[in-house]
Amino acid sequence: MFKLVFKQYKCKSTSPDLTEVVKIDDCVVKGNDQEKSDNNIVQRLSISNVESLQTMPGVKSPKDWRTYTLTNHPGIIVIRNPFSERGRRYWSARCLRDFPRTPNIVNLNERLFDESVRSDWWKQLNLCSDGVEFQRIKSAMRWTTFGYHHNWDTKIYDEEMQSPFPEDLSSLCGLFAQALGYADFKPEAAIVNYYPVGSTLSGHTDHSEPNKSAPLFSFSFGQTAIFLIGGRSLEEKPTAIYLQSGDVMIMSGESRLCYHAVPRIIKTQASATLSLIIEDVDNADIKTRTIDKDLFHDVGNPQFWEPFSRYMDDSRININIRQVLNPGDVKL
Numbered sequence: 001m002f003k004l005v006f007k008q009y010k011c012k013s014t015s016p017d018l019t020e021v022v023k024i025d026d027c028v029v030k031g032n033d034q035e036k037s038d039n040n041i042v043q044r045l046s047i048s049n050v051e052s053l054q055t056m057p058g059v060k061s062p063k064d065w066r067t068y069t070l071t072n073h074p075g076i077i078v079i080r081n082p083f084s085e086r087g088r089r090y091w092s093a094r095c096l097r098d099f100p101r102t103p104n105i106v107n108l109n110e111r112l113f114d115e116s117v118r119s120d121w122w123k124q125l126n127l128c129s130d131g132v133e134f135q136r137i138k139s140a141m142r143w144t145t146f147g148y149h150h151n152w153d154t155k156i157y158d159e160e161m162q163s164p165f166p167e168d169l170s171s172l173c174g175l176f177a178q179a180l181g182y183a184d185f186k187p188e189a190a191i192v193n194y195y196p197v198g199s200t201l202s203g204h205t206d207h208s209e210p211n212k213s214a215p216l217f218s219f220s221f222g223q224t225a226i227f228l229i230g231g232r233s234l235e236e237k238p239t240a241i242y243l244q245s246g247d248v249m250i251m252s253g254e255s256r257l258c259y260h261a262v263p264r265i266i267k268t269q270a271s272a273t274l275s276l277i278i279e280d281v282d283n284a285d286i287k288t289r290t291i292d293k294d295l296f297h298d299v300g301n302p303q304f305w306e307p308f309s310r311y312m313d314d315s316r317i318n319i320n321i322r323q324v325l326n327p328g329d330v331k332l
């Protein structure tokens with residue numbers, strides 16, 4: 001059942017029927033004090049400790065977050081774009097300019113790409129003046145890993161195979177973990193997935209982590225994904241939902257080991273090239289030491305943002321964060 005649904009949404013020759021794809025915002029209809037939903041698919045979740053959360057530059061105040069759960073998929077939580085425009089630009093730029101650099105690992109094949117491209121993809125891409133070569137380098141980037149590196153072949157993490165986990169991403173993840181009652185969550189491994197429009201991620205479960213009970217945090221930027229969330233077996237029919245720019249998804253509890261996939265990327269976002277107001281930059285100094293303040297400032301500048309904007313115009317980026325170790329363990 002999962003594979004059939006995947007194929008229907010992936011289908012290149014005809015445009016798929018999108019009527020069943022759950023659009024989280026549209027499902028929830030405002031009732032008196034309570035929010036009710038179509039077919040009981042989407043429920044509003046309120047976060048109890050909003051007052052105690054120390055937010056981050058680029059993330060809206062937790063009291064304004066719109067948080068949802070899916071009745072048919074217990075454990076799935078979606079926070080609908082809690083980022084500001086500057087925040088979305090900041091994380092997109094981190095994923096493009098910084099994360100795919102040595103010592104982080106990237107998918108780029110050594111037979112097809114020079115060491116210079118494999119060690120600093122974004123820099124080399126932007127130095128490239130040949131249109132065909134630019135496109136080849138651009139579309140080849142599919143993932144980068146850091147923290148404990150995910151080994152796609154063996155599916156086994158290795159104590160010797162790790163690179164530093166960026167402090168700003170650790171703080172970002174910590175904020176959402178704390179908000180949802182996972183204050184002890186430790187971000188130890190990240191996969192950043194790059195999806196040019198037309199690319200997909202087939203059905204799988206994430207079970208390489210020795211710790212399979214800690215939730216998985218996923219951040220989406222750029223174009224919209226159709227995301228399939230299924231059950232523990234491929235027999236169960238998955239639900240398709242839209243993951244839009246800025247959406248945060250948490251796979252916790254029962255859903256942590258469920259099948260999921262991205263059968264399609266849909267271009268929905270117009271390019272954002274405007275200059276951003278400068279006021280929100282001032283907070284960056286006060287609130288945290290972990291973000292790259294220069295980058296946070298620069299992404300508001302249209303000239304600086306332009307190459308990033310062009311990439312995001314026909315791509316989606318997903319940051320996928322896991323805890324690897326069991327509580328109390330300090331190594332594998």
Ligand SMILES: O=C(O)CCC(=O)C(=O)O
Nearest residue numbers: 191193206218262318320
């Ligand atoms: O792109 C996504 O939303 C999902 C990525 C994913 O499932 C993974 O990296 O394991």
Ligand SMILES: [Fe+2]
Nearest residue numbers: 204205206260
């Ligand atoms: Fe996954």
